[in-house]
Amino acid sequence: MRIGELSKLSNTPTRSLRYYEEQGLIVPRRLENGYREYDPYLIDRAIQIRGLIDSGVPTKIIALILPCLDKPRGIVPDDIQPELLAILRDEREKMTQRIDFLTRNRDSIATYIDAADAALARRTAGTAA
């Protein structure tokens, strides 16, 4: 498919898709007329990249970890560099911290929303009575 269709299907601006290409995250083939041609499996990939960026993971890190996430489970190249492994460990830690932070704050917001809903329900009931 071409960039416009991928944009719709992945809900990602074409501008961003071109930027991802510039960063080496999604590099499509080119048709003879110069148009970008994307394979269907790249829809999920675009969504994944968007999600990671939105969650605070910079594209340079994404570029590093994407190849690892692509492999089938348990498949690791023989020439895995210890540097990359260190980066991966570091990123795993950062992501865990982000998850904890987001979870705590989301739960607090949820509690507040619930309390607000309850208060509103009480007030509405009181008004109706």
Added chain:
Amino acid sequence: MRIGELSKLSNTPTRSLRYYEEQGLIVPRRLENGYREYDPYLIDRAIQIRGLIDSGVPTKIIALILPCLDKPRGIVPDDIQPELLAILRDEREKMTQRIDFLTRNRDSIATYIDAADAALARRTAGTAA
């Protein structure tokens, strides 16, 4: 405490603390000489803000939700605006999505790391034998 101490204790650059102030997230009192004076409880707050920013939550949203998170559990002002409530619901949803994204990708990374460790251990054992 003054800004330098808060910076150390919260592991946040003074530049960022001043920026948070500019965004209305942490507005300290001022001493007679113009110095910012922070209360100790703001250490956690600074850490919280840093964590949220790092997780992709913009300061404008943080400014909206912070007051809600400050309240003791279940305390909601009588004049809660439905707009704010809508924003909160939206943000709760976004944070949930971020958490899901991060969790999935982190788990994939973790699996990859484990596989790499196992492969490395095998190779080391083989070399040693």
Added chain:
DNA sequence: TTTGACCTTCACACTAGTGTCAACCATTTA
């Protein structure tokens, strides 16, 4: 064949957050 939709690259601008430096004021200590 011309319109319209979609594609190309290039470039400028903008927001968010942070780094950094300049010029200056305050407080403490040698």
Added chain:
DNA sequence: TAAATGGTTGACACTAGTGTGAAGGTCAAA
């Protein structure tokens, strides 16, 4: 008193990611 340390504001720069528009090529349909 002079130096060191740490505070102040203001400005400029930079990265990351995206918006947007110009100028032009491609292709299908009217």
